[in-house]
Amino acid sequence: MTRKVRIATPNDAVASYATLLKQIRADGLLERRRPFYISVFLLLMLALTATGIGFVLVGVHWAQLLIAATLAVILTQLAFLGHEASHHQIFASRTANEWAGRILAAGFVGISYAWWITKHTRHHNTPNTVGKDPDIAMGTLSFRADDAAAKTGLSAWFTRRQGYLFFPLLTLEGLNLHVQSFRTLVERKPVSGRWVELALIGVRFGGYLGVLFWFLPAGMACAFLGVQLAVFGVYMGAAFAPNHKGMPILAHDTTADFLERQVRTSRNVTGGTFTDSVFGGLNFQIEHHLFPNMPRPNLRRASLIVRKHCKRMGIPYTQVCVLASYRAVITHLNHVGLSARDPFDCPMISRYRRP
16 A cells, blocks of 8 residues: 655654764764675685585586575675675775675676666665655566556466465576666666676676586586576575565655655564574664665664664654564565456456455
8 A cells, every 4th residue: 555654843853863863873883894894705705615616526416506506695695795885885985885886796796786776776765655666666576556456367367476476486586687787788878887897797607607518517507507596586585575565655755754764664674693694784674774874783783773763753663573574575465466457357346355
C-alpha cells in the first residue's frame, strides 16, 4: 500500500536529525576505519588465493562446484567492499574511494561501478518512494498492488506466486547484474569511466573464462560458471532484500523529512558479529541510510543511539531476526501478487478478492 507520510513541524524534524548527527559525530562514529577495511581486503585476497590453489588441486572433478560456490561468496564480499567505497566509507579522499569502488566492482566482481552508483544513489535519496526509487519500479517482480494489477497472462500467474518464487529467481540475479552493467557501458549516453570499466571487465572475464575453459572440460566449466553465478545472485539478493522489501512505500509527493523517510522505509536485521560479516554491514540498514559514509564497524554502536532517538521522536524503528526478515519479504510479495489479474477470473470477483 502506498502511504503519504506528512509531518506537522518540519523545522523540528530537521533540528531532530541535526541533533542526532551531532551526537554521532561527537562519538567519533563517522571517523574512517582504514585498518579494518585493509584487514578485510587482505583476508579476502588470501581466501581468493586459497580458492585458486584449491581449483588447481581438485583438477577435473565435480568437487569443483564447491570451489565455484566458495568463489561466489568471496566475490559477494568484495562487492560489499565496493559498495562501501562508493559511499566514501574507506578513504578520506573522494577520488581514492571512487577508484577503489571501480576496481573492486569492475575488476574483481565484473559489475559496472558507474551503473551501480547511479542506480544506488537514486535509491538512497528516495527509498521506497513511488516513481523515484528504481528498486521498487515494476519489472519481473511487482512491489506495489497497482503494478501487480496491470499484469496479465503468464506474467500474472508468476506475480501471484512471486513471493514463493523469489529465492529461486535470485539464482539468475548474478547474470542479470552482469548484463545490466554491460548494457549500461555500451549505451550511447555519457558514462563516467566507461573505457576504464570496459577494460577492467574485459580483462576480468577474459582471464576468468579463459582459465575455466582451459583447465576444465566444457560441460564442467559451464556447470562451474552456472553455480558461481547462481550462488552469487542468491547471496547478493539475500543480503539486500531484507533492507526495504515489505516496508512502507511512500507516495511520489510525500513530504516526510529525511530522518522519518529513511527510518520508516528501512529494516534492520538483528544478530552478532557473524551476521555483520555475512551481510557486509547491510543488516544495519537504518543507520546506513541515515549516515551513508559511516564505516561498517561503527554501525552497531550507532544503532543504539538511533534507536533511542527514534523512540523519543515516536518514529517506528524496525528490527527483526534474519528468518523474520525473509518471511516479511515473501509475505509482502505474495500479498502484492494477489492483485495480479487472471484472464479467466470474473472481473467482479477479482475486484472484491483483491486486498
